[in-house]
Amino acid sequence: MAPSVRAQEFLGKINSGTLPPAPVTITPKKETKKKTNPEKKMIVGKKTIKLVGERMSVAILPFQNKGASKDLGEIILDKMITALFNQERFKVIERSQLDKIIEEQQLGMSGILDASTAAELGKGLGVDAIIIGSVAATKSGSISIDARAIDTESATIIIAHDAYSGSADALSVKNTVENLANKFTQSLPLVEGTVIQVNPDGKILLDGGRMAGLKKGLKCIIYKEGRELRHPITGEVLGKDTIIIGEVLVTESLEKFSTAKIIKKSEGQIVALGDKFLTK
Template identity: 30%
Template sequence: MRNSVQLATRSLNLLCVFGLLCTTHLSLLIPIVHAQTLNQIGIDQTQAIQRQRVAVLDFDFADTGSVNFANLFGGASPAQGVSNLITNALVKDGSYSVIERSKIDDILQEQNLGASGRIDPETAAQIGRVLGVDAVVIGAVTQFNIEANNSGSGFCVFGVCSAKQKSRAIVQINARLVSTTTAEILAATQGKGEVDKKSKALNVSGIYHESKHADPETLLSAATEIAVNEITREIIASASKVTTAASFIPNVNAVVADVTNNLVTINKGQEAGLKTGMKISIERVAKEIKDPETGKTLRALTSPIGTIELIEVGQGFATGKIAVGAGIKRGDMAKAGQ
């Protein structure tokens, strides 16, 4: 009996030791798993932050008046409809961070900038800088119509004639992806959609009656979707080009407008291609070389006194925190990309 009690006691002790070891290992393992989870969250957040920002402006469209598209895009024109479809496709893909249309309209209105009519790459880049994006999608709807073709084949019985008709919707779109930093065209693409549908028509005493009517709106909608898909594939494939162009630092000469504590504000911003995160060299004029005849300054020799990192960029200004240096004051030169 005594041996049985001793055996039970030893078994209980072993279980307690095993439980203690398991608890210890589990307590060591939990922080590791937690750290890995946090690291993964950090990686996912970094990847999300690294997505380049893009805006899709209204496409150019010359209305021929041959097609009634009032209900096709919810009352919007094909120019706005195509822009919205491209925006939705880019959002769904997730390669870019796409700015909302309402925000585009608000900023353009606030800055008194027009986005109607044909927009060249330089103008698109300027608008994109105001919007604070890395690239802008612009383009034109060059074809948006229905073609009807009577085959001529058919038969007539007692004055009632049958003929075959084929309706074809054709939508063609040209698009360009423009860097807001360099105004460079990063991608130029064309999308074309064609959708056919046959129908039968009866001619009774000179009046045509169609059966299985080919709805023009349905055909145009399908053709537009095909064209937009071709466009967005090319834009998505060019995401790496946008990233490369966004890392380019433009040549900018600005002047320090204000120094408050550790913050320095300069007199140039989005319109000059500046973006948050850029390093700006702060320099002081050491000597001015002047024309002996006119007294005009030919050249200003400067010496570096510090560096700031931009944390806020707006229209006509940029603010950065001092990374290196001291004694920066109003009137000093601010230089980037040099």
């Protein structure tokens, strides 16, 4: 059987070398995702602060009742002590110590409501700040709590906060008091930094200001870091030796730095440029 005309034409093109090239098929290259090296990931967590010295010591006075029952004021006082203690930010004075000095000085509720009297009471307890406040109740059953922290040295208010609850049941009161305690802790954060200047007149400059949470009237521990402490067997660095220089009082807080003055100093120690500080 003779080939068809089209077949003859095709064979002729092959023999003459004029056959068009076969179409080129391009297979798209699969895009491979870059593998992320887990070792290079940045892990952002809570900043760890080295705790040096004692924390700010506070005492909480009985809350003044404004339309609330005496029992409610007592309950709020006890829960406030517990809530602040659980914050692990303050050194909270036990209520039994507070009751004892109130009895010794023969102070009733009417005698400890003003800031100056509260500050004197705080000095007697040896605390840095004393918290006073009031609790008000409405006929609808809602309650509001107002509280102020007073510096025992100057009798000035450091911070003041309030909290509100639409109900006076046990769980609502507990949550309201814990909310109030959180506000106090957030307003008085632990701030650490460096001494950036020491003037001949004793004025000290700290590299933390309002942006960092430093406020006028706060006290800071000044310390030096010494040699590294290593485990004798594993060689692991456990930390650094710490030498406490003393305490300073923040006298002025600007945006990015603060000024302070020395109020307590360890024997034989001086505050120097580069020393560390941490709020009480």
